[in-house]
Amino acid sequence: MDRTPIGSLKEHLNETVTIQGWLQTLRDQKNMQFLIMRDRTGLVQVAHYRPGNPELGDMISTLGSESALTITGKVVENKVVKLGGLEIQLETLTVENAAETPLPFDPFDNDNLPAIDFRMDWRYLDLRREQNLLLFKVQTVLEHAMREYWLENQFIEIHSPKITGSPSESGAELFEVLYFERKAYLAQSPQFYKQMAMAAGFERVFEIGPVFRADPSFTSRHMTEFTGLDMEISWIESHEDVMAFTEKWLQYAYKRVKETYGSEIQAVFGVDIKVPEVPFPRLTMAEAYAILKAQGYKLPPERKGDLDPGGERAIADYVKEKYDSDFLFVIDWPISVRPFYHMRHPDAPELTRSFDLIAGGLEIATGAQREHRYEVLRQQALEKGLGLENIQYYLDFFRYGAPPHGGFGMGLSRVLMVLLGLPNIRESVFLFRGPNRLTP
Amino acid sequence: MDRTPIGSLKEHLNETVTIQGWLQTLRDQKNMQFLIMRDRTGLVQVAHYRPGNPELGDMISTLGSESALTITGKVVENKVVKLGGLEIQLETLTVENAAETPLPFDPFDNDNLPAIDFRMDWRYLDLRREQNLLLFKVQTVLEHAMREYWLENQFIEIHSPKITGSPSESGAELFEVLYFERKAYLAQSPQFYKQMAMAAGFERVFEIGPVFRADPSFTSRHMTEFTGLDMEISWIESHEDVMAFTEKWLQYAYKRVKETYGSEIQAVFGVDIKVPEVPFPRLTMAEAYAILKAQGYKLPPERKGDLDPGGERAIADYVKEKYDSDFLFVIDWPISVRPFYHMRHPDAPELTRSFDLIAGGLEIATGAQREHRYEVLRQQALEKGLGLENIQYYLDFFRYGAPPHGGFGMGLSRVLMVLLGLPNIRESVFLFRGPNRLTP
Numbered sequence: 001m002d003r004t005p006i007g008s009l010k011e012h013l014n015e016t017v018t019i020q021g022w023l024q025t026l027r028d029q030k031n032m033q034f035l036i037m038r039d040r041t042g043l044v045q046v047a048h049y050r051p052g053n054p055e056l057g058d059m060i061s062t063l064g065s066e067s068a069l070t071i072t073g074k075v076v077e078n079k080v081v082k083l084g085g086l087e088i089q090l091e092t093l094t095v096e097n098a099a100e101t102p103l104p105f106d107p108f109d110n111d112n113l114p115a116i117d118f119r120m121d122w123r124y125l126d127l128r129r130e131q132n133l134l135l136f137k138v139q140t141v142l143e144h145a146m147r148e149y150w151l152e153n154q155f156i157e158i159h160s161p162k163i164t165g166s167p168s169e170s171g172a173e174l175f176e177v178l179y180f181e182r183k184a185y186l187a188q189s190p191q192f193y194k195q196m197a198m199a200a201g202f203e204r205v206f207e208i209g210p211v212f213r214a215d216p217s218f219t220s221r222h223m224t225e226f227t228g229l230d231m232e233i234s235w236i237e238s239h240e241d242v243m244a245f246t247e248k249w250l251q252y253a254y255k256r257v258k259e260t261y262g263s264e265i266q267a268v269f270g271v272d273i274k275v276p277e278v279p280f281p282r283l284t285m286a287e288a289y290a291i292l293k294a295q296g297y298k299l300p301p302e303r304k305g306d307l308d309p310g311g312e313r314a315i316a317d318y319v320k321e322k323y324d325s326d327f328l329f330v331i332d333w334p335i336s337v338r339p340f341y342h343m344r345h346p347d348a349p350e351l352t353r354s355f356d357l358i359a360g361g362l363e364i365a366t367g368a369q370r371e372h373r374y375e376v377l378r379q380q381a382l383e384k385g386l387g388l389e390n391i392q393y394y395l396d397f398f399r400y401g402a403p404p405h406g407g408f409g410m411g412l413s414r415v416l417m418v419l420l421g422l423p424n425i426r427e428s429v430f431l432f433r434g435p436n437r438l439t440p
Numbered sequence: 441m442d443r444t445p446i447g448s449l450k451e452h453l454n455e456t457v458t459i460q461g462w463l464q465t466l467r468d469q470k471n472m473q474f475l476i477m478r479d480r481t482g483l484v485q486v487a488h489y490r491p492g493n494p495e496l497g498d499m500i501s502t503l504g505s506e507s508a509l510t511i512t513g514k515v516v517e518n519k520v521v522k523l524g525g526l527e528i529q530l531e532t533l534t535v536e537n538a539a540e541t542p543l544p545f546d547p548f549d550n551d552n553l554p555a556i557d558f559r560m561d562w563r564y565l566d567l568r569r570e571q572n573l574l575l576f577k578v579q580t581v582l583e584h585a586m587r588e589y590w591l592e593n594q595f596i597e598i599h600s601p602k603i604t605g606s607p608s609e610s611g612a613e614l615f616e617v618l619y620f621e622r623k624a625y626l627a628q629s630p631q632f633y634k635q636m637a638m639a640a641g642f643e644r645v646f647e648i649g650p651v652f653r654a655d656p657s658f659t660s661r662h663m664t665e666f667t668g669l670d671m672e673i674s675w676i677e678s679h680e681d682v683m684a685f686t687e688k689w690l691q692y693a694y695k696r697v698k699e700t701y702g703s704e705i706q707a708v709f710g711v712d713i714k715v716p717e718v719p720f721p722r723l724t725m726a727e728a729y730a731i732l733k734a735q736g737y738k739l740p741p742e743r744k745g746d747l748d749p750g751g752e753r754a755i756a757d758y759v760k761e762k763y764d765s766d767f768l769f770v771i772d773w774p775i776s777v778r779p780f781y782h783m784r785h786p787d788a789p790e791l792t793r794s795f796d797l798i799a800g801g802l803e804i805a806t807g808a809q810r811e812h813r814y815e816v817l818r819q820q821a822l823e824k825g826l827g828l829e830n831i832q833y834y835l836d837f838f839r840y841g842a843p844p845h846g847g848f849g850m851g852l853s854r855v856l857m858v859l860l861g862l863p864n865i866r867e868s869v870f871l872f873r874g875p876n877r878l879t880p
Contacts (some may be wrong), residue, residue: 140596
């Protein structure tokens with residue numbers, strides 16, 4: 001049996017074809033039954049003349065919306081039909097899986113969609129919406145473009161372990177795992193392991209994989225598990241080398257998405273993908289503070305040295321107006337708000353060689369040059385109050401010839417939020433995980 | 441500062457260049473010092489005339505092997521030098537990171553490598569070996585080729601959650617996670633979620649990501665965490681459709697690896713990559729048993745209905761001899777050794793529409809058509825003694841129009857083992873995780 005995608009039916013006029021998909025709508029009239037069928041490639045009307053086969057007609061009348069069907073029939077021209085000016089004259093129909101009625105909600109009634117939390121309970125129905133199918137097609141191309149650019153630039157792909165034997169970084173926001181008879185932890189990032197790849201002489205690596213944060217936040221941009229886009233490169237001179245690579249890489253990915261799905265994104269999301277120009281503007285944290293101060297923006301006191309989301313947006317607005325850029329690097333963050341492994345400026349040791357990438361007012365990535373000198377790194381860990389015992393395996397990476405290196409970690413779903421203008425990260429991820437959400 | 445890769449030095453004869461890499465060997469003579477430098481692209485000899493700069497000479501004498509260095513100097517022809525007939529006349533040298541002495545082991549002394557367990561303690565030094573660098577370059581191309589083929593065939597890439605709220609499948613081999621105040625689990629496979637993508641109408645999906653198994657095995661082919669290659673396709677007629685796709689996909693991946701690294705693999709691993717012909721031979725389990733019986737091979741009694749590793753190898757040898765194929769599908773496994781969601785043969789309900797893919801005598805993948813009919817699936821779960829409460833969220837995927845579908849799960853590191861002829865999976869993974877191994 002050869003299946004014909006609905007999107008290519010017009011190449012099969014006057015032929016008998018098999019289509020397979022979902023019954024989106026049934027118009028059940030006295031003599032005629034019209035089944036609007038959907039697959040990944042489009043919609044088509046299937047017509048059944050009831051008196052010709054009353055038994056089949058009765059069966060069709062029982063079908064619930066969203067039932068999975070296999071239909072054969074002849075493709076004919078029908079100018080009055082909106083869906084491409086053609087329809088299928090039904091010959092046979094097989095019910096692969098009858099949908100129960102009623103549906104928990106109608107995913108195609110855009111004006112009456114339930115709130116996201118209810119839709120997440122029935123995520124697979126929610127994913128049947130055109131917007132969501134397109135979102136994951138876009139994600140696929142976005143990631144593939146990122147990997148293409150990495151591969152063209154001699155990167156090696158790694159898969160680092162997600163179960164680790166000791167708490168890394170600060171020990172906060174860690175999920176504990178019962179590992180046979182002992183305690184283990186879920187990796188908060190591939191940070192230590194991509195640095196290990198630098199010590200191994202891999203020179204350039206990337207990883208796309210899950211990242212776990214036991215963060216009890218309920219914001220529109222946090223998840224306890226997300227897909228991280230991570231890279232690390234060796235033999236850099238400063239964080240500027242990392243930023244210079246990052247912006248070109250992102251530009252390439254945006255370009256490929258626009259080429260592939262630009263017009264569909266315009267039609268479905270109403271968003272015109274703008275391929276960013278490089279270099280992105282850079283502001284030091286000191287400059288960012290001065291701008292916020294001049295605007296009268298007050299950072300919450302507990303954020304000393306850091307930016308809050310409102311501050312990020314205010315700075316982004318400033319940069320958008322001044323440089324017409326949706327992207328912005330905020331660089332040279334104070335050591336107080338950066339982890340111990342960020343390298344410090346030799347001439348301003350209270351500042352790190354670090355950056356955040358802000359896109360559309362949202363922080364999407366954090367990067368830095370890393371400290372690769374064993375003794376300095378050890379000292380910086382001690383200053384941050386870390387127990388060396390837990391991180392000795394990591395410090396050991398720097399004992400036998402570690403090159404200067406740096407990289408970034410980025411959140412895939414945050415990039416999609418910004419790219420497609422989505423209000424909530426729950427809309428841009430296959431299955432959301434939060435403090436209260438572990439199903440489906 | 442522009443860095444010149446060592447592999448392209450011959451394009452810079454008589455120029456002064458900067459190279460950056462590791463001091464693999466120092467030959468420290470009275471007047472001349474020779475530094476063999478290594479980066480990802482090759483080796484080069486750097487010559488220093490000691491009397492010309494005694495102070496630098498003394499410093500060089502203190503350098504431990506594997507120190508990370510930046511060197512500038514003039515590239516000159518020198519016919520007696522084995523490494524490409526050229527050398528660099530040292531001008532300046534910067535120590536980026538001095539290696540302690542002695543090294544825990546010499547990764548370049550192939551005749552005296554310590555056992556794998558010790559090398560895993562110092563995995564980053566172990567990864568500096570030529571064989572390991574090539575292995576991860578090969579892995580990168582292999583995965584990229586797989587994704588290319590998937591994308592050319594309209595697949596969508598997904599990232600399913602690794603933390604799940606309830607034990608799936610059997611409940612055995614599950615790692616428990618402390619999730620805020622409750623219990624959660626690490627996903628044993630993306631199985632349920634890629635099936636959800638089928639219910640969502642994605643039609644074709646793949647995922648490359650971590651898979652967790654609390655399996656207390658200490659064999660040469662088991663890990664508690666590994667990278668799974670997973671795909672699922674809709675609107676199939678049987679498991680044959682899945683196999684037909686799988687073999688072409690694997691053939692493409694082998695072809696791309698051979699094109700890119702065939703000669704290097706030959707030189708480093710002594711392995712001639714053979715692109716497999718399709719279709720791969722198929723044997724039913726009944727046929728496989730008959731062959732083993734005829735050979736007098738005795739399966740261990742606790743493996744009733746299953747194959748043990750010895751049996752897999754014996755069948756693979758038989759197929760290699762009879763069909764000259766390194767690959768083999770063993771199909772139609774009894775329901776007793778398959779999970780509840782495998783579809784059964786309508787005319788032989790004690791058999792499943794399933795397959796294992798055996799490559800080089802090793803099982804590398806398991807696949808099947810899945811049962812997509814809610815009532816049948818529910819019944820099969822009950823027959824296997826599963827509590828429906830834990831899997832109701834999964835059963836719900838089949839209530840509102842699930843299409844017929846199937847797919848496979850494959851182990852990335854097992855494919856590499858077979859491809860490169862490695863004796864132990866610990867050699868084919870970035871960082872091994874086993875019951876006793878959680879570091880580095």
